[in-house]
Amino acid sequence: MASDTLSATLTSIHQMTPRVKQYLLRVDGHDFSYRPGQHTVINFDHDGDTVQRPYTPVNLPGTDTLALAIKRYEDGTASTWMDRRQVGDRIGLTEPGGNLYLRDLDRDVVFLSTGTGITPMIAMLKQYLREGRGQAAFLYGERTQEDIMFRETLDHLSADHNNLQVLYSLSDEDWGGPTGHVQTHLDEVLDGQFGAPHYYICGIPPMVVDSEERLQERGVEDDRIITEGWESDAV
Template sequence: MASTFDATFTSIHQMTPRVKQYLLQVDGHTFSYQPGQHTVISFEQDGDTVKRPYTPVNLPGTDTLALAIKRYEDGTASTWMAERSVGDPLTLTELTGNLHLRDPERDVVFLSTGTGITPMIAMLKQYLREGTGQVAFLYGERTQEDIMFRETLDHLSADHDTLQVLYSLSHEEWSGPTGHVQTHLDEALGDAFDDPHYYICGIPPMVVDTEERLQDRGVEEGRIFTEGWESEAV
């Protein structure tokens, strides 16, 4: 069983109309994990224990985790989190999971939708610190106001010639790409990438469809990384 920690909300910030970022601090503890892995929060509600996995967007080595969580109208945990205040307590676990950077010397492609962006942000930060190749970051959302971490990504792409960022919107006409983000793989990669590793996170149909598209392109299974449960959910 994973170790649990008593954390405290130290900051709550509204990122988009439906997403808040939470800073959770565990006094006296230094988090050690691979960027892209997730923690599990737990709380009591109506006599039941509710548990949900969330991925921090910050790098390890401090006593704080930064979580970005979207509120859903029928979401038990996301609604509960949206009602928290600075100073409130929360129980969370040590971090685990299949999504983490395998080889910083390989070209990489990060592809995500919605809050599936959170492990990608953490891995991107690690890759830009340690990686030596080309990196593409493809992110799909509904509208421009829903895009999470847009300022961060725009700043990083301005600072790093090796980073290319593509946003695709499914519910808004604009000057950029539209439709499902995975349909833009060809235009994003071109001939600039040398047998990259692919990291994918988002709603299960997108993950499965992306895997199938990559396999049709001749990408071996060993170069595609997801959490691993998505096929069963489709």
């Protein structure tokens, strides 16, 4: 392992959805210090090469453990490798870092995500509800209700916090709630309720880019739209 790689023990595996598992990875004696929303990088050897993949902890810093929610893709080298791991396995990872984290706890916030892009949003939402001083909206897009990650957590948080509203939008299921691309519901959530919020966006690149364009058309300044910054190159 590289010198900046920590050796973690896999202590728990929980099946969250049919294709997503949550993994608890502990580094004994280590105190993880990072900004919620930042990502770790998992490292492993595969067919003679070193594979590195970023994943975002959904838990807050200050402990020896990272909680990662990882979706299995049939053609995904890292996700299928993680899917085969067992409790007790050792896994290499880095101290979290990156550009996605809360910029201003005094400002209203809007979290917009699809798929496993929800993971940094969950971490940032937990921090904001603990330390923030404004209104928060959490918009999450998935295919079906069965695919929704952290639904119980989000429902409990929205029940416990009057300053939080949660919206799920499904693209492949006819149900009683919103449908279609999640970013198309921005107007109904934002109109008249938020004062110049920061927008945190993570998910598939076309959603991120489309969301940025919609917000720019609304007159939102670029410095109020925070993403990882690579999405336009991936579309």
